[in-house]
Amino acid sequence: MRKYFEIHPKDDVEFKRLICQATRNEGAGVILDSNGFVSPEVVNASRHYDFIAGLQSVGDCKDDLAQVQLFHDKYKDWILGFLSYDIKNRFEDLTSTHPDKIELPDVYFFRPRYLFLYDNKTWTVGYLDEYDDEASVNEFIGDLRYCDESEVDYGEVKLNHQVSHKEYLEAIEKIQWHIQRGDVYELNYCMEFFANEIQITPQCVYQRLKEVSPTPFSSFVKYHDKFLMGASPERYLKKEGSRIISQPIKGTSPRDNNPFIDKANKDYLSHSVKERAENIMICDLVRNDLSKVAERGSVKVDELCGIYSFKQVHQMISTISAELRKDASWLDAIKASFPMGSMTGAPKINAMKLIEEYEQTKRGLYSGSVGYVTPEGDFDLNVVIRSVLYNAKRQYMSFMVGGAITGQSDAQKEYDECLLKASAIMKVFNIEK
Template identity: 70%
Template sequence: MRKYLEIHPEDEDLFKQQLCQASRNEGAAVVLDANGFEAQACIQSTRNYDFVAGLQSVAECINDIHQLKLFQDECNDWILGFLSYDLKNQLEQLSSSNPDRIEMPDLYFFRPRYLFLSDGIKWQLGYLDDYDTEESALAYIDDLNDVCYPEDVLENIKLNHQVSHKEYLEAIEKVLWHIQRGDIYELNYCMEFFIQDIDLAPQCVFQRLKEVSPTPFASFVKYHDKFLMGASPERYLKKEGSRLVSQPIKGTSPRDPNWFIDNANKQYLRKSEKEQAENIMITDLVRNDLSRVAKRGSVNVDELCGIYSFKQVHQMISSVSAELDGDKSWIDAITTSFPMGSMTGAPKISAMQLIEQYESSKRGVYSGAVGYVTPDGDFDFNVVIRSILYNQKKQCASFMVGGAITNQSDPQNEYDECLLKASAIMKVFNIKH
């Protein structure tokens, strides 16, 4: 049984770093940090937690999404973990055969021995009385003060392109041909960058990424010797009670230190017919996905094409809500809407078939989701974008970037937008482009 203690960190930012660093001694860890963005109306959507962290697995579910609800029922507790994009193969008649550098599982969730929660006002520690007393749980927190911070000097790093500039442009031309032929309306095409022979301290990289690009859905995952360090601005899906909320992002423009240029970039995004068309198509796809599990007439677009500014980029975000039908469970909401439409395109299955045909890397956790499920079956999941994946044993780091291709897309402009989305990660590695 999980019991809760109220705790009072003197320095909350330092405490968050200590929790992340403590994962070096654990086989499994998930850290979710909203970085204080709950103040933004579109982002908050009745957000319950500004920070969630789970450390040390006492039970786990791997790879099979059809076993996930049974696992959560058996635990009757919080579970934390991730869904990889390639779970699509369990949900539809699809396959994945592109090379995979990182080799994360398709799915991983665990019941944590230690659970840390903050709503932005107070902190709680949840511990399991099968493993700990109140005294030993508090002793675990005291031990965090002794966690050391390894130095991580990132310099002279060689960035490799899985897809060359020329190959990218050729692939987009082929996608545009499919759009003109009527096979699809929109497709999210992604490309991979990777770094070989690199020895990282992932916890330090995650801290650096949050400093460079603070976002409302930052996530850190440790699965043995494999890691995810993410600065996602996007929510995939949240459930609170019977209410479902999805907030797809489509539409990006750069920030600029000059206020006039920055405002012009923001107004361009607000008025761009192309960016609006991308967003509206995916918003409609999300509406359709949620309608499959929602009470009749309950699906609403609460905000369409809202503009929100982050440290690196302006983004166009829509917000769709629905009431979950009484005969549907929390897992139904996920299996009918995953992978998220913002990372596939429309129609979804046709887009995913073409993604497999034209992309050169297996997506894995990229464009999947990281989050938690509560004992009541509530959940909150991000979209894994703007994220670094790392295989410590192979000493290989990887990240992917992509964008929505529509009939109005210009291949070179799409390539430039991909580099813009990669800019925060390149800053983390001190890479100029």
């Protein structure tokens, strides 16, 4: 049984860093950090957690989403983990045949021995009384200060492009041919940047990524020798009580140190016919997905094409909500809407088939999701974008960027937007564009 008590760290930021460093000693760990942001939403949350972390698995479930629900139902406890983009193949007649050098499982959720919760006011620790008591948990917390903080010197990073500039432009031309033919009307096309034979310290890279690009859905995952360091600004799906909410992002413009240029960039995004069209298309897709599990007439758009500013970019975000049917479970809501429309395009199945045809890398956890499920079956899941993936055994590091392609897209501008989205990660590794 999980029990809770309050703790009082002297420095919240430092304590978060120590928890992340502690994952060095764990086989599994998940950290979710909102970095002080309160994301746009209509849910009257009973409690908003700015930071959630789970360390040390005492039981887990992988590669079978149905088993995850049975696992959760058995323990009625917090579980943390991730969903790979490629579980789409379990829901539809789809395949993923591209190479995967990260090698994370398609699904993984675990029950943490130590659970840390912070709501911007109070720190709470959840422990399992079959393993610990307050004294032993406090001893574990006291030992956090001894976690190894040294970082491997990775030197100059040689970044490779899986897709050349020329190949990217050619792919966009082919995708637009499909759009003109009516196969899809929007498609999210992504490309990979990667580095071979690189040794990094993921915990330290994650801390720098948060400093360069603090976002409301940042995440860190350790799964044995495989890692995610994420700076996502996007929520995929949240459930609280019977209410479900999705907040797709479509539309990006750069920030600028000059306040007049910055405002002009923000105004351009707000009034861009192309960007609004992209966002509205995905809103329609999300509305359709949620309607499969929603009470009739409950799906609504709470905010259409809102503009929100982050350290690196301005983003166009819409909010769609619904009431979950009484006979639908939390897992049904995920099955009805995964993968998220903002990372596929529409119609969704046709878009995913074309993604497989024109992309050259298996997405894996990229454009998947990381998050948690509470004992009551509430959950919050992000969209894995603006994120670094790393396989320590292979010494292989990868990140992907992409954007929505429509008939009105300018291929060169789409390429430039991809570089903008990658800029925070490039800054972390001191890479020039």
